[in-house]
Amino acid sequence: MVSGRREPGAAVGAPLRVHGPAGPWRRIGHALREQGTVLVYGLLDDWIPREPHTAGLRQLLGREWNRYETMAVAAVRDRFAASRCLIKHVAGYAVQAPPHTVELAYKPGGRPYLRGCDQLDISLSHTGDLLLLGITRRGGVGVDAEPADRQTLLSGSERRFWTPHEIEALAGVGEADRPRQMVRLWTLKEAYSKAIGQGMRFRFNDFGFPLDGVVPRVLTPHGLTGTGDEWSFGSARVEDKYTVSWALHDAGGAGGTAARLDRGLVEALTAVPVR
Amino acid sequence: MLIPTEQPAPAPRTTAGADAAEWAVRERIAEVERLLGDPADDANPLGRRALLDADSQGRALLGADARGRPLPGAAVLAAGGIAAETVPVPLGGRLERTDRLVRVARALFRRSASLGVGQVVGPLLAALPVWAAGTARQRRWTADLLLGGGTLAVAPRELEHGDCFVHGGIEAVPGADGILLDGRKPAVAGAARADALVVFARTAPGEGARSHSVLLTETASLPGDRFARRPARQGLGLRACEVGGVEFHACRLPAGALLGQVGDGDELALGSYQFARAVVPGMVLGGGDTALRTAVWHAGEQAPGGDPAAIPPQQRAVLARVFANLLVCDCLTLVAGRALHLLPGPSSVAAAVTGYVVPRLLRDSVYDLSAVLGARFHCDEGPYGVFRAFLRDLPLTGLGHVGGTACQSALVPQLPELARRSWLRDGPPPWELFETGGALPPLDVGRPALRAAGDPLAAALDGIGRSLGAGGDRRGGPQTELCLLRELTDGLTGELRRLREELSELPADDTAALADPRVQALADRYALVAAGAACLGVWYRHRDTADSFLAGPAWLVEALMGLSHRLGLPLPKREVPTAERVVREILDRYHSGRSYDLYGDRPCPDLP
Numbered sequence A: 001m002v003s004g005r006r007e008p009g010a011a012v013g014a015p016l017r018v019h020g021p022a023g024p025w026r027r028i029g030h031a032l033r034e035q036g037t038v039l040v041y042g043l044l045d046d047w048i049p050r051e052p053h054t055a056g057l058r059q060l061l062g063r064e065w066n067r068y069e070t071m072a073v074a075a076v077r078d079r080f081a082a083s084r085c086l087i088k089h090v091a092g093y094a095v096q097a098p099p100h101t102v103e104l105a106y107k108p109g110g111r112p113y114l115r116g117c118d119q120l121d122i123s124l125s126h127t128g129d130l131l132l133l134g135i136t137r138r139g140g141v142g143v144d145a146e147p148a149d150r151q152t153l154l155s156g157s158e159r160r161f162w163t164p165h166e167i168e169a170l171a172g173v174g175e176a177d178r179p180r181q182m183v184r185l186w187t188l189k190e191a192y193s194k195a196i197g198q199g200m201r202f203r204f205n206d207f208g209f210p211l212d213g214v215v216p217r218v219l220t221p222h223g224l225t226g227t228g229d230e231w232s233f234g235s236a237r238v239e240d241k242y243t244v245s246w247a248l249h250d251a252g253g254a255g256g257t258a259a260r261l262d263r264g265l266v267e268a269l270t271a272v273p274v275r
Numbered sequence B: 001m002l003i004p005t006e007q008p009a010p011a012p013r014t015t016a017g018a019d020a021a022e023w024a025v026r027e028r029i030a031e032v033e034r035l036l037g038d039p040a041d042d043a044n045p046l047g048r049r050a051l052l053d054a055d056s057q058g059r060a061l062l063g064a065d066a067r068g069r070p071l072p073g074a075a076v077l078a079a080g081g082i083a084a085e086t087v088p089v090p091l092g093g094r095l096e097r098t099d100r101l102v103r104v105a106r107a108l109f110r111r112s113a114s115l116g117v118g119q120v121v122g123p124l125l126a127a128l129p130v131w132a133a134g135t136a137r138q139r140r141w142t143a144d145l146l147l148g149g150g151t152l153a154v155a156p157r158e159l160e161h162g163d164c165f166v167h168g169g170i171e172a173v174p175g176a177d178g179i180l181l182d183g184r185k186p187a188v189a190g191a192a193r194a195d196a197l198v199v200f201a202r203t204a205p206g207e208g209a210r211s212h213s214v215l216l217t218e219t220a221s222l223p224g225d226r227f228a229r230r231p232a233r234q235g236l237g238l239r240a241c242e243v244g245g246v247e248f249h250a251c252r253l254p255a256g257a258l259l260g261q262v263g264d265g266d267e268l269a270l271g272s273y274q275f276a277r278a279v280v281p282g283m284v285l286g287g288g289d290t291a292l293r294t295a296v297w298h299a300g301e302q303a304p305g306g307d308p309a310a311i312p313p314q315q316r317a318v319l320a321r322v323f324a325n326l327l328v329c330d331c332l333t334l335v336a337g338r339a340l341h342l343l344p345g346p347s348s349v350a351a352a353v354t355g356y357v358v359p360r361l362l363r364d365s366v367y368d369l370s371a372v373l374g375a376r377f378h379c380d381e382g383p384y385g386v387f388r389a390f391l392r393d394l395p396l397t398g399l400g401h402v403g404g405t406a407c408q409s410a411l412v413p414q415l416p417e418l419a420r421r422s423w424l425r426d427g428p429p430p431w432e433l434f435e436t437g438g439a440l441p442p443l444d445v446g447r448p449a450l451r452a453a454g455d456p457l458a459a460a461l462d463g464i465g466r467s468l469g470a471g472g473d474r475r476g477g478p479q480t481e482l483c484l485l486r487e488l489t490d491g492l493t494g495e496l497r498r499l500r501e502e503l504s505e506l507p508a509d510d511t512a513a514l515a516d517p518r519v520q521a522l523a524d525r526y527a528l529v530a531a532g533a534a535c536l537g538v539w540y541r542h543r544d545t546a547d548s549f550l551a552g553p554a555w556l557v558e559a560l561m562g563l564s565h566r567l568g569l570p571l572p573k574r575e576v577p578t579a580e581r582v583v584r585e586i587l588d589r590y591h592s593g594r595s596y597d598l599y600g601d602r603p604c605p606d607l608p
Helices: A026-035 A055-069 A074-094 A156-161 A164-171 A178-195 A263-270 B016-036 B048-061 B074-079 B082-086 B098-111 B113-133 B136-147 B265-302 B313-342 B347-368 B370-378 B382-396 B404-421 B456-468 B479-503 B517-542 B554-567 B578-591
Strands: A037-043 A104-106 A112-114 A121-127 A130-136 A139-147 A231-238 A242-250 B152-155 B170-175 B178-189 B196-202 B212-218 B227-231 B243-253
Touching: A026 A037, A026 A074, A037 A074, A037 A139, A037 A242, A055 A074, A074 A104, A074 A121, A074 A130, A104 B554, A112 A121, A121 A178, A121 A242, A130 A139, A130 A242, A139 A178, A164 A178, A178 A231, A178 A242, A263 B404, B016 B098, B048 B113, B048 B382, B074 B082, B074 B113, B082 B098, B082 B113, B082 B136, B098 B113, B098 B265, B098 B313, B113 B136, B113 B152, B113 B178, B113 B196, B113 B212, B113 B265, B113 B382, B136 B152, B152 B178, B170 B212, B178 B196, B178 B212, B196 B265, B212 B265, B265 B313, B265 B347, B265 B370, B265 B382, B265 B404, B265 B578, B313 B347, B313 B370, B313 B456, B313 B517, B313 B554, B313 B578, B347 B370, B347 B382, B347 B404, B347 B456, B347 B517, B370 B382, B404 B479, B404 B517, B456 B479, B456 B517, B479 B517, B479 B554, B517 B554, B554 B578
Parallel strands: A121 A139, B152 B196, B170 B196
Antiparallel strands: A037 A130, A104 A112, A121 A130, A139 A242, A231 A242, B170 B178, B178 B243, B196 B212, B227 B243
16 A cells, blocks of 8 residues: 655645456546546566566557567566556556557657557556556646665765755755655656656756655755646655655646547547538 | 549649748738737737736736736737738638738737637637527628627537536527527636627537537627626636636527527537647647747857857757647647638548647647746746746647547548548549649638548548559659658558558447547557658658658658657658757757748747
């Protein structure tokens, strides 16, 4: 189960664990309906297909089957299959369709998306035995997960990952608390840059976040507010050993259902004769 | 059918009349630029400062004033007759050609999306049902209103998906003594100050083609206790645009308020959606132009010696990709707009593809520029502030008419039939479809054909693929680049062939079968293939034009690479520096102040 707490201002509930294709799904559906966004996580052991060379897995992976088959390292292959199983089961549940009918595609920068399911945005992160998935119908989402005890430096070559404002703020934090703050900041940065489709292309010393205790938002290198109300962020601790963060962009299109086509439009159109 | 070895040479591209039309468009754009004035002038009511102030005040003031605030400089634009762009020529306006409408509105979107939506998109979407179905008297009245400086707003048909503009529904009960309206729309662009409203209201339960009707009413004639304007909830975008709610409480309108017949609303909605998809994305591209220009300016300032020629390679790659994407978008908007004139029958497919692809590609491109802007991506000052406001506004610019699910709903039901009857079967399309100018037959503004019997984009891909094939056409660039182009075109044609196999298996008009995510994924693939076909068509049509950037294959290679990547197709090796050629064009246009679109013609206002 989830441990840790939500930060103030977060528009998203804490990550919910799904143990496998059987769910549990009820809370996922509730969060998607009520908040339009849900964070889901799974542990590798739960999601690695027990029988890797079956027709079922081939059907589930669809166009990614060849990529899967040519992966030489077993651990990489397993993680790939597990993450795809998680994504497709969650996305399938969200659009009320069988998991294998959902296609995963990639933008030129590498950002994954659900092909043809324009009303949903997804983001995936994995670390250790954790698979974390963000899914939203409010606009755009980015997620990141790191081991909570990951050691990050404030000096040397790693100094380039931090803004002057963050360096100053982190210098004011006690040695004991600093690693936790740094992992949290790092995951927020990753989550935001993934949400805007950039990954590491957006230099990490060009934007930052505040230390915990205030509503998280993007800050400029010198600590001025960088994002408005359309963005919300949050962090949580998962399975007592991972720090996860999310960035959510509300495009103003919230509402509506998870239905895939507009029935009214389709029915009106199909009633019109072809000219 | 083979082209072009067997095909007659394309018709002469321009005539004296077409030249005059192009000259008139450029004159009008220059006139609008003069009206808009110097963006850097803080005293200009339509300058950057005034528009950004309106945006930030919009954040502060929304919800405070149900009457709404006048857009800064709105009076200047009204006096300059911007509304006339949305009124057909026979009624005394200037609406005659889609390309003209798009390019004039683009000038507004270059400054601010709120300006473009408030001054053109909103009134246009409101007026379309009147032009389509109004009586001569209703048309005259509406034209006089708009030409006289009055304002018109639309409460569109509700949709299951989409932004605030399509939420909420209004019900209407027609009776012997008029039509009784009940219900509310939470967000109507321009409602707060509208002199007249076009209201889509439900007149029959359920879905289907006859469930809605459209009414035209003057707001001053509505009883105060039966009609109310409400402050809109704080918006996340279009904050410099007036948005308000409207409410009807057992509000009786005369029977004469009806546009067309009871039940015509669904077809009228589909018609205006389709028109909107064909023209609005092309208008919004003006904001993409400014975003790219801002990034080039910033990158040049930051480069060693302030020399844009010294912009580092990673940033050059981003700039090239973004410009290529803007050109993909403009190729689609060009074809969608011209199809309304040239091929009104099959125009719905190009419009749906444009409405589906352009907003997403544009959004991705503007976000990609964050890697160039760095820390300034989060700056609200000057040109950076304009960039940021555009990014916020972008998702809302279609006012609910343009968007993924709505466009898919228009596209998906048509694909099985096109796959069976049209793809890889039809002869070549009229190549004038891909021309950036030239004569056009008159436009039937209101009632485009909603379902297509043919697909000119698929036909163009097929035809050009054949002409590029072994022993085919040698025109349009050096051999190495043509080889690359051939590979990319073969990739797209192969994808179309696979799509044909999968889609032609589907039953037509079976709503349940069409709502399968697999079918939507196929529609997404088709849209990307069609975007590639639009680019190929534009290049093919211009490949003999001397001194034309569009004639060279560099931009096309970059455009097709991006689309093929999105399709997950194997990419050929880049053996020629096509991206660098695109960057040279970007810098050249930057220095000469020319637009980042297919025209590259008009002087754009300088950045500081």
